[in-house]
Amino acid sequence: MYTNQLTPAPDSNILAAAGVYFPSATGASALAGFPHQVIVQADNETWAVRRWAAAQTITAVEWTADVMEAARISGLAHVPAHANVPGRGAQRALLHAGRVYDAISWPTGRPLNRYGTFSLIVNDTINLPLPDSMASPDVLIEAIQALAKFHMASQPLANRADAPVYTLEAMLTATENNFGQLRKTVGSQAGGNQEIRRWLRSGNRILPAATDRIAEAPALAQARTAAVHTDLWPSRLLVDDIEGATRLIGIVGWTQTAAGSPILDLARLAARCARWSAATAETVVGAYSEIASISPEQRRMLPVIAALDLTTITGTMLQAAYEDDRIANDPVQSFIRSGVQTSLRSLETLANVLAPEERKSGARAYRAKPKTDRPRRKP
Secondary structure (H helix, E strand, O other): OOOHHHHOOOOHHHHHHEEEEEEOOOOEEEOOEEEEEEEEEEEEEEEEEEEEEOOOHHHHHHHHHHHHHHHHHOOOOOOOOOOOOOOOOOOOOEEEEEEEEEEEEEOEEEEOOOOOOOOOOOOEEEEEOOHHHHHHHHHHHHHHHHHHHHHHHHHOOOOOOOOOOOOOHHHHHHHHHHHHHHHHHHHHHHHHHHHHHHHHHHHHHHHHHHHHHHOOOOOHHHHOOEEEEOOOOOOHHEEEEEOOOOEEEEEEOOHHHHEEEOOHHHHHHHHOOOOOOOOHHHHHHHHHOOOOOHHHHHHHHHHHHHHHHHHHHHHHHHHHHHOOOOHHOOOHHHHHHHHHHHHHHHHHHHHHOOOOOOOOOOOOOOOOOOOOOOOOHHH
């Protein structure tokens, strides 16, 4: 049995928070792969009560609930609904035992990648990009257009003072720090691992090029024109079979939502849910443009952000697959190594787009012979 299929025992503090939201609930149960939440049945509906990361505040969670509600009001049914804390008016975030909780409607459907989020033996989780064999262009287009509607609906809230902010410049800084740290740890094994060497070569080319591109667009680098999901993965896209076709029915995982540029979401979907290519970029831009406007500057930035994202997620997967001995016997390791191969192919394509390598050849370059006025020698 894979570790992501193991169901943990419900956490006592999460159960206590669930009791505050739904005092008449018939029961609460843990869900495999989601140790931070429990599923509750109340009033013939299914809810998820979840504990947010330790750094999150009630203010940030309330802002996230506001932008999700704005999306639902605009007609975007893909976004879960929030429950209010009983007896506290319109408050949706709950502080319990020093941590923030909320409760959202639990959507139906299955993850696009089927196996969802993996839980590792070391009490951590990891998401993987969509394998090429599971490519689903129609679902990708549906997700892009759903996000376009979300971005448009959330624009009035993006400049609110209580909004958490994540800009392109902040992403560049985070990627540089992540790459610098992993280059010391994972990179120490590069001599005996071709995949690590490929990642290092690509990252060493992408980071300088991305830095220059973002520096050339200061307004876009600091933009916070919409609320953005920022944590899109195939496991966050819920699908179902409707009339013989696989359709998108929900988007989950809104715990890292922040004010920023829509390019953050578009690049992540393109990098994680499809193999990167010029055709993929055109599909993403075309689908988004049917709903919301996208500037030429944003289009040019799409491969830059996708390359930065792939640099980070590939390094993270390499660390889990090869550097962390604690999961050496974890059955999920083979899935992670497959994910490394998937992301490396896209990463190398993007490295060639942003920073083409000069051709190296041992053959002498061809040079045309100079013309002369001397007459040809007769036989």
